[in-house]
Amino acid sequence: MPDLHFGGAEPTVAERAAVDAVVADVGPAIVEMTERLVYAGRTRAVERRHLLLPALHALQRAAGWISPGGLDHACRVLEVPPAEAYGVATFYHLFTHEPPEAADVVHVCDDIACRPLGAVDLMADLRAAGHHVRPSPCLGQCERGPAVLVQRTGGDDLTVTSAGVAEVSVAIDRGTSTASVVLPQAGSTDLCLLARIGVVDPTSLDDYLAHGGYRALEAALAMGGDRVIEEVAASGLSGRGGAAFPTGVKWQAVADQLGRPRHMVCNADESEPGTFKDRVVMEGDPFSLIEAMTVAGTAIGAEQGWLYIRGEYPVTTARLANAIAAARSAGFLGDDVAGSGARFDILLRIGAGAYICGEETALFNSIEGYRGEPRNKPPFPTTHGLFGEPTAINNVETLVNVLPIMLDGGAAYTALGTERSSGTRLFCVSGRVNAPGIYEHEFGITLGGVIEAAGGVTDGTEVRSVLLGGAAGSFVGPDRLDLPLTLEDTREAGLSLGSGVVMVFGHEDDMVDTVRRIAEFFRDESCGQCVPCRVGTVRQEEVLVRLRRGATLDDERELLDDLGAVMRDASICGLGQTAAGAVRSALDLGLLEGAR
Amino acid sequence: MNGTPVGTPRPLVGITLDGKAVKVPEGSTILDACRREGVDTPTLCWAENLTPVNVCRVCVVEVEGSRVLVPSCSRPVEEGMVVGTDTERVRTSRRMVFELLASSVRMDRSDADVLDWMDHYGARPERMGARDEIATVAQPVKVQDDLYVRDYERCILCYKCVEACGDDAQHTYAIATAGRGFDAHISTEFDVTLPDSACVYCGNCIGVCPTGALVFKTEHDMREEGTWDESAQEVTTTVCGFCGVGCNLELHTQDDRIVKVTSPADHSVTHGHLCIKGRFGWQHAQS
Numbered sequence: 001m002p003d004l005h006f007g008g009a010e011p012t013v014a015e016r017a018a019v020d021a022v023v024a025d026v027g028p029a030i031v032e033m034t035e036r037l038v039y040a041g042r043t044r045a046v047e048r049r050h051l052l053l054p055a056l057h058a059l060q061r062a063a064g065w066i067s068p069g070g071l072d073h074a075c076r077v078l079e080v081p082p083a084e085a086y087g088v089a090t091f092y093h094l095f096t097h098e099p100p101e102a103a104d105v106v107h108v109c110d111d112i113a114c115r116p117l118g119a120v121d122l123m124a125d126l127r128a129a130g131h132h133v134r135p136s137p138c139l140g141q142c143e144r145g146p147a148v149l150v151q152r153t154g155g156d157d158l159t160v161t162s163a164g165v166a167e168v169s170v171a172i173d174r175g176t177s178t179a180s181v182v183l184p185q186a187g188s189t190d191l192c193l194l195a196r197i198g199v200v201d202p203t204s205l206d207d208y209l210a211h212g213g214y215r216a217l218e219a220a221l222a223m224g225g226d227r228v229i230e231e232v233a234a235s236g237l238s239g240r241g242g243a244a245f246p247t248g249v250k251w252q253a254v255a256d257q258l259g260r261p262r263h264m265v266c267n268a269d270e271s272e273p274g275t276f277k278d279r280v281v282m283e284g285d286p287f288s289l290i291e292a293m294t295v296a297g298t299a300i301g302a303e304q305g306w307l308y309i310r311g312e313y314p315v316t317t318a319r320l321a322n323a324i325a326a327a328r329s330a331g332f333l334g335d336d337v338a339g340s341g342a343r344f345d346i347l348l349r350i351g352a353g354a355y356i357c358g359e360e361t362a363l364f365n366s367i368e369g370y371r372g373e374p375r376n377k378p379p380f381p382t383t384h385g386l387f388g389e390p391t392a393i394n395n396v397e398t399l400v401n402v403l404p405i406m407l408d409g410g411a412a413y414t415a416l417g418t419e420r421s422s423g424t425r426l427f428c429v430s431g432r433v434n435a436p437g438i439y440e441h442e443f444g445i446t447l448g449g450v451i452e453a454a455g456g457v458t459d460g461t462e463v464r465s466v467l468l469g470g471a472a473g474s475f476v477g478p479d480r481l482d483l484p485l486t487l488e489d490t491r492e493a494g495l496s497l498g499s500g501v502v503m504v505f506g507h508e509d510d511m512v513d514t515v516r517r518i519a520e521f522f523r524d525e526s527c528g529q530c531v532p533c534r535v536g537t538v539r540q541e542e543v544l545v546r547l548r549r550g551a552t553l554d555d556e557r558e559l560l561d562d563l564g565a566v567m568r569d570a571s572i573c574g575l576g577q578t579a580a581g582a583v584r585s586a587l588d589l590g591l592l593e594g595a596r
Numbered sequence: 597m598n599g600t601p602v603g604t605p606r607p608l609v610g611i612t613l614d615g616k617a618v619k620v621p622e623g624s625t626i627l628d629a630c631r632r633e634g635v636d637t638p639t640l641c642w643a644e645n646l647t648p649v650n651v652c653r654v655c656v657v658e659v660e661g662s663r664v665l666v667p668s669c670s671r672p673v674e675e676g677m678v679v680g681t682d683t684e685r686v687r688t689s690r691r692m693v694f695e696l697l698a699s700s701v702r703m704d705r706s707d708a709d710v711l712d713w714m715d716h717y718g719a720r721p722e723r724m725g726a727r728d729e730i731a732t733v734a735q736p737v738k739v740q741d742d743l744y745v746r747d748y749e750r751c752i753l754c755y756k757c758v759e760a761c762g763d764d765a766q767h768t769y770a771i772a773t774a775g776r777g778f779d780a781h782i783s784t785e786f787d788v789t790l791p792d793s794a795c796v797y798c799g800n801c802i803g804v805c806p807t808g809a810l811v812f813k814t815e816h817d818m819r820e821e822g823t824w825d826e827s828a829q830e831v832t833t834t835v836c837g838f839c840g841v842g843c844n845l846e847l848h849t850q851d852d853r854i855v856k857v858t859s860p861a862d863h864s865v866t867h868g869h870l871c872i873k874g875r876f877g878w879q880h881a882q883s
Contacts, residue, residue, distance in 0.1 A: 003767065005794030007785070068786050081762075081769030081794065082785035090774040090783075097786065354776070371773065376650050376670055528753070528773075528780030530651050532689070535696035538731050538778045539724055546725075559723060566692035569665045569685055570653040577664060 004081055009069035018058035019074045022051055048078045052369030056089050057311075057350060064100030064153035080369065091371045091527075093136070093353030094151060094311050102132035104172055107149040107312075108163075110135045111273050111521065112467070112514050113142035113430045113503060122146050122163065129165045137355065137521055138273035139312050142428065142503070143436040144181065149312050157314040177315050180283045184437040184454070192416065192424050193400050194440045197284030202319055205326040208287040214332060216406035220295040221340040223406075228299035229255060232402060234410030236422035241267060241358075241395035242472065242498045242574070244487050247402075250392055253382035255300045257390035264297035264344075265367075265386060265393040268309040268320075269351050269358035272470035273521060274501035277426040278396035280438045282309070282316045285400075286323040290346065291332070292399040295406060297344040298337060300392050305346040308363050311353050321348055355525035359573050360385075360393045362527065373529045374573035397426050397500075417443035421486035425497065429454040431504035432461045441485075448481030450502050461506035465589060469498025471518045472578035474585035511591040515583055516544040522579040533576030536567040540580060547592060560587065611677040626657055626668035626679055635681050638690060638713040640697075641754035642669040643804055645867040646764045649755045654693045654713075658683045665689055687717060694719035700732045700778075702750045705808030705819075731778060737816075740789040743797055743876050745816035746782075750809035753780060757801035757810055765869040770794040771801070799875035803858060803868055814855045825850060836874040841865060843874050854878050 059070040066089045075082045089095045106126055110119040126133045141147035144161040148168055151157050159177040160168050185191060186198030201207040220228045233248025254262055270278040282289055297305045309317055324346050327333045333345045349367050351357050357366045361375035364386045385391020401423055405413050414422045421443035427450050430436045434455030441450060447466060457463055465475045474495050483489060490497050519541040528534045540563050543556045564580035571577050586592055606621040613633055620629040630637040640652035648670040656665035660678035665685060694714045698721035724730055738746040762769050770793045774783040784793040802810045818824040829850045836843040843866045848856040857875050861868035
């Protein structure tokens, strides 16, 4: 291979087959000398580089690690420099670059929701039972912790929830994950986004059609792209990923990029600690997301859709893969979407353990086969997104809102919620409540109302604080229970709904340890690109460890303030900019007082 | 010596820089504007011969209307932009970037202006905690051949060496960033030695390193012996005689021995970059 240098390591038969299967649909790289002269050699390689992440997954699954021989083979086939591919492989938690110690790696969530449920003891017990255990950041199963992800060599990964040693062993023996969640509100007539969950068979396109599926796409195709975007704009729908950007504005900006290839990307990399709403939607009603992406893609003139899901959701991923395949064979995806003449198809891409890849530009880099490091903005994705081309990127919850807007019109949608926050919102309720789970409420419900709807606070507990919006959000005290949860009210209070996390803590919870775990999360999940976040998150965690060991808060306050300032003001992306937010709010609420 | 290319005249854009109305050519970055106006702006990861990666964040400035600070090295000016380069927020962030780096990395062999900036912004890295009680990038120095030394205890992860090895100059791609977060580091694939990697020993990574993490073996050895003395060095500019390209060489000599070879970053042929022959092929001159 011209220009690239390889070592002497050879792939095993299994590794070679795994990589070759990934590129089977694309064919081998053919680089003619004349082309190299014309394209300066790199263009052809770039066309295939987006297969690097799938190839690394294939190697990890086949051999239990990314071996030098396996990596070299992937690099030869995809024309990627080995040093760069190694840089990509070592970026992700779920890829290992040393020979495996065991065929199954048991990742145990020890994050803020699972910790109070005995996750730390569970790790010790699983180790004692002979499992190879690794602590994990939030696995997105917060309503039924402690959660475990079993990463298997040569087989499908497994999710085990409400896990004990016995449950994990049984799951591994049988090769089955815990069954999907039961929705607390299942069957309620008030539901808009969750109406089909628990009602429809999530594996059957026919059942989806029987429950009103694909009527929204039919309506959208009849309306045409311009009208679709008008209706979305009229609905007031805003992004549910945290930034609350108006969806109609985003779509219009991409649709305006005439003459350039455009992309529709669904961000399903839900990894914010305490967040599991997108998982519930995708597991319980996967076709709705595929349909919504198709509405979006055809409206903005994108022919390619990309669904990027976090690597810790094996059950969800299987449901989506099945839904995409079924939609494609029924003609809802492909060269002639539902007989409309429009082209749109979806590629499923699977993350590998990196919270930062939920940042939109990091997600693009991850898909493209680069390290998931965020890009500087501007330019924004609407003009320079995936592969540098115009891209509309939306979160799962945002997209499924489009279906009722297509069916009932944008104006009808505004009847839900408040004047400035239209629609409903999914809340991920966990912690000290009687019935944790996903709840759909209209904007405007109070924080206390959300907790009440989840069965109220567990007996004998008094609310000490609520983590609102996730690790990138803030702690609020019991004096905020009457806060109406709307974009405008939370903004005015200096808060954010973020990813809809409502995690309740009582007086029995160790708040200093919880806050320290949040700091540890940001330290572990920083991509390492910019100094404020790479070193700032480390120093912030060190302060919290010192506090836990008895240091005096007054001695550390100035440093915490300065760390917060530089991370918030000078980090490249939202991860660093919000990494001090929860710590700051805990400090203000006095949750860190009397650490010792 | 170097010709100044006369490009197409660019329209001027009016901005306010630290309260003063100035006009700068369209397409300039804020940093260009600062340099034009004589506003001293610290940089670590920026270099005139590399694409800006804006990762060090030490050049940040306050731009009216922007929620967060903005990296001046990569943000183009826009008509009417109001820029503050010496506000409280800017000074705090710059000081903190230096404190964060200097608390985790050995910075004492950095370029002189880096040390001056640290002093100017009042960086006190010691307040992060005693070095043996906080995380640092301390590690053994890598000496794997007769030409390069890689002392990653001095690496601030500015990405310059990766850029010079890759898209911005050499297109060799022998090194890349590996790992993540605080564990991110510059590495070959599986950390194989440079002789086993794609490295062609052009030395362009050394040429761009701002902190002395990547140095000529000659420099490393002399520093270890205590004989390295920049004040006793002379720089002689010449043209490389190995081929007909015409690369300018700057021979750094001490006691009549060549100790290091560089090329000016603004040279129209090399842009500061050389090949193994120009960079290291001088032993015969002093044999």
